Amino acid sequence: MDRIAQSLDNKRIVFWEEVARDGAQAKTILNAKQRIEIAKAHGKVFNENGPDHLVFAAGFYSIGKEEVDVIKELADNVDNCYLAVNCRSSKSEITDSINSLQKAKYGRVAFVSPFSERLCDIMLHKSLAETKEATLSMAKFALDKAAGMPIDIQLAAAFDGNPALLGELASELHELGIATVGMGDTQGKIYPYETAEFLRIVKQNSSPDVRYSVHFHNDLCFALTNNLEAIRQGIFLPSTSWLGLAERNGLLRTEVLTLLLAHEPELLKKRLGIDGEKLFLSPPNLKLLPEIARKVSELTGISLKVTDPIIGTGVNTISTGTPFVDTLSFQPFDPMEVLGIPKKVFVTQLASARVIKEVSSEMGFQLSENQINEVMKIVKEKAYKIGRSIFPENELREIFNKIVDI
Numbered sequence: 001m002d003r004i005a006q007s008l009d010n011k012r013i014v015f016w017e018e019v020a021r022d023g024a025q026a027k028t029i030l031n032a033k034q035r036i037e038i039a040k041a042h043g044k045v046f047n048e049n050g051p052d053h054l055v056f057a058a059g060f061y062s063i064g065k066e067e068v069d070v071i072k073e074l075a076d077n078v079d080n081c082y083l084a085v086n087c088r089s090s091k092s093e094i095t096d097s098i099n100s101l102q103k104a105k106y107g108r109v110a111f112v113s114p115f116s117e118r119l120c121d122i123m124l125h126k127s128l129a130e131t132k133e134a135t136l137s138m139a140k141f142a143l144d145k146a147a148g149m150p151i152d153i154q155l156a157a158a159f160d161g162n163p164a165l166l167g168e169l170a171s172e173l174h175e176l177g178i179a180t181v182g183m184g185d186t187q188g189k190i191y192p193y194e195t196a197e198f199l200r201i202v203k204q205n206s207s208p209d210v211r212y213s214v215h216f217h218n219d220l221c222f223a224l225t226n227n228l229e230a231i232r233q234g235i236f237l238p239s240t241s242w243l244g245l246a247e248r249n250g251l252l253r254t255e256v257l258t259l260l261l262a263h264e265p266e267l268l269k270k271r272l273g274i275d276g277e278k279l280f281l282s283p284p285n286l287k288l289l290p291e292i293a294r295k296v297s298e299l300t301g302i303s304l305k306v307t308d309p310i311i312g313t314g315v316n317t318i319s320t321g322t323p324f325v326d327t328l329s330f331q332p333f334d335p336m337e338v339l340g341i342p343k344k345v346f347v348t349q350l351a352s353a354r355v356i357k358e359v360s361s362e363m364g365f366q367l368s369e370n371q372i373n374e375v376m377k378i379v380k381e382k383a384y385k386i387g388r389s390i391f392p393e394n395e396l397r398e399i400f401n402k403i404v405d406i
Helices: 003-009 032-045 047-053 065-077 091-100 117-124 128-146 163-176 192-204 223-232 254-262 265-272 288-300 321-325 335-339 353-362 369-386 393-405
Strands: 015-017 054-060 082-088 107-114 151-156 181-185 212-216 239-241
Touching (some): 003 047, 015 254, 032 047, 032 288, 047 054, 065 091, 091 128, 107 117, 107 128, 128 151, 128 163, 151 163, 163 192, 192 223, 212 223, 212 239, 223 265, 239 254, 353 393
Parallel strands (some): 015 054, 015 239, 054 082, 082 107, 181 212
16 A cells, blocks of 8 residues: 555545755765664654655665665654655666665655756657657556556656646556656746746646645755645645755755644634644654754754754844834744754844843842843944844853942
8 A cells, every 4th residue: 555645545644755856056965874863863754654764765776786774774764754766767776776776665766857858859869749658558568567666757847838738648657556656847047937837737637535745845946835735736735845955956944844833723724725633643742853954064064054944043033122012013923932042142233231130140140130231232342343133141241240240
């Protein structure tokens, strides 16, 4: 039984996780141990339902022997989500990819086939019509070799092609037994309105039973809006990646989409027009998101920024007056309650009397109103003089001691 197909048939969300892909844009690489750690942690987000909600792309077969060895090690060690091997539209690669997952508890193979005239010529030296026939033939071969293992197909440059023809091809692939048909925005250039129209035409021209996935690159920062539109239209298999890292220019951040769909699911009918209560078999553990994101940052060497959404170093930090008084008026949710990220107050050139009072009190100082005002004056003058915003604890302690001794 393909638990991913079952989830999609029941309108449940499934994440196709791409953080372990080749890292062409971010220049990242994860070894076997690191991929295993991330895959297992990601599966735990969905409690015991990892195999119903997560496909972890273990690697791309054509990279070479070392990549294949990594894939096999994941197959030996990851049992709480699906592992997928991506490969080219080649009989030998498809066969070897299937063989590399023989020890996987939940394995699947996804082969890539071009759909635009341009890529058909570049990748296969064929016309689109010839490529369509070759794709159907390769699908039959893969399904025969798989002996029951799910086979997915990903149509590269799908959004550069004819949506009506894509719908027809997807229906034929579904009839053969292909589990999911992926549509790739290979150049990362499609606008949200174009996405909505393209998907509408695709679905008009295909069987309602086809299970689609989408793969939107984030070159123009449309990955989030395009994925939400796909979900709104009933396509529940988005390709995402932790921190937005993935092959080429990256994808929608896994941590962002997880929170958007799992936090306040009862409001998704109003927000997206979908039944959010059915998306997950059990509520995901959102407090694991910052932990996994920090681990991915550590393993890849890609630093978290202060402004990164959901998991950035600035989340639930306060340095100014009004947000200090009414935090929730300036945040979409309570980071401590939802994500387990505690509030942290920083003293900067923006500091108000309330900020100085709380920070000094936490450090064991009881300052008078006049002393607090004097600290604010010192902090603001020094910040502009040295050109640095945040005052570390040792410098603050020195300032507080100086004020107390006066």
